[in-house]
Amino acid sequence: MSTTDTRRGGSTLGAGQAIWLVAEREIGSKLRSKAFVISTAILFIGALAIVIWGGFQAANNSGTPVAVTADAQQYVAQAEGLDVTDVADRAAAEALVKDGEVDAAVVGDSSSPLGFAIVAESSAPTSLMLQLAQVPPVELLAPEEGNAALGYIAAIGFGIVFLLAASLFGGTIAQSVVEEKQTRVVELLISAIPVRSLLAGKVIGNTVLAMGQILILAAIAIIGLTVTDQTALLQGLGAPIAWFAIFFLFGFILLASLFAAAASMVSRQEDIGSTTMPLTMLVMAPYFLVIFFNDNPLVLAIMSYVPFSAPVGMPMRIFLGQAQWWEPLLSIVILMATCVAAILIAARIYENSLLRMGGRVKLSEALAG
Structure with a gap:
């Protein structure tokens, strides 16, 4: 084995192998879940129906x-x-x-x-x-x-996709962490896999699934608009959808890390809400802001630079033609820097809280170790 191999708890797995092992476990468990597969299929079918219906409505509205x-x-x-x-x-x-x-x-x-x-x-x-x-x-x-109807429709689209994906997978990660603590499975896992690799694997596995859904939804939009011969609208949505996927990737990693860290501070499923509620509010805020202020350039500009709302705010501004060419680049740099900081903080909380059973771990204790 190389010098980078991890031997904590007797493990001889390399860091990359450990992370991918956990990621595969996360992906496999979701894909084997009938509830996840059925809900995802319903989401895709519903999205395709809405896109095709909207396209034919536009085509017939002569x-x-x-x-x-x-x-x-x-x-x-x-x-x-x-x-x-x-x-x-x-x-x-x-x-x-x-x-x-x-x-x-x-x-x-x-x-x-x-x-x-x-x-x-x-x-x-x-x-x-x-x-x-x-x-x-x-x-x-x-x-x-x-109000501008088209802008409102775009606001609903970007807002609800971000809300559903982030809240669904964020909640799933939190439940998985607490379930492993509650059943003591985590003690077996960290005997073979370092704590930070366990966190990284969970985040990566769920990110792969979430990004898969986003890319399939984008493909559905392209197919639906092509079938209904709405090539003009498709051209207008191309850049915003591409930027949304990029912003969503880093935004989701940011939130997923924090959801896992927050869940590691409790040992019972019924206590998850006490630590994840602030994160749930951060996920919901961009949706409501973009719905109520989709025609307010100032609010959208602020949203596009705040890391938690940038995945919704910046694509919306690009769609409306309000963003200069350099603004998405600056915003993504800010989001990436915040993402790195959040991962470091989340890793510390996760590492210091994962093996603490019983009552809720205070944030100050989790950060201090």
Whole structure:
């Protein structure tokens, strides 16, 4: 064996072997669970049904009255299902929108990165947004009267996927840790595997499963939009979905480590909530924030840099065209640094609490060792 082999408790397993052994155990136990397989299948079928239904609804939602200025004609040339009214200038387009003769106007805009913008009364028609290859800035003449429907739909999508995946797997990790403590299985495990390798294996195993679900959901979205011929919307969602997967990876590792550490501080299943409740609130917060503030640029900007909400906030800003090219890179660096710090703290808590049976271990004791 190499000098890196672990001999604590008589183990001759290398660190990598020990971690992968635990990860395989976690993955195998989930895949053998009928409840996990059935719930995952229902999730995938439901997601596919929603994507296909939404795509056909968008395809059938034709005849949307739209005013188009002369300098914006090329941006709607390939769009289908629009009842276009040609106007001379922006003022004429806005007049038609205010009078209710058209649902929105597409106008040339030199300040827009795409060269054009949408003008609407209270919210841009979803059918129009779906027909455009890229989502341009939207200017509302009466913003207090409504919300951007497309942004709201995207907010629900990113928010609920993060909420379900993080809470499901976070709770599963916590229950697994406490079950092993309660049944004394953990004493057998650490006789062959170092405590930190046990933690790493649990996190990696559940991360593989969670990322697998995210990637399959992304594939379902691509397939559904392709089947319904919504290639324009697919192009607009491509970058946000890719960034969501990247942010979710590090965000999940961060939360999974903390869930395992929090669960190691108790010895009974009924006590899990006392230590994991703060983490559950951190998982739920991004969902509610993005739902209620999806049209608030300031709140979304703050969310995109806070590590616990960045996996939802930054992809949302990218979808809405609010993020500069460098912002996702800066945000992911902050998230990765926080992730490393959280892993170090979680490993210390886990190592100092795992073999303590009986009452709840205080956080100060877990950190002090």
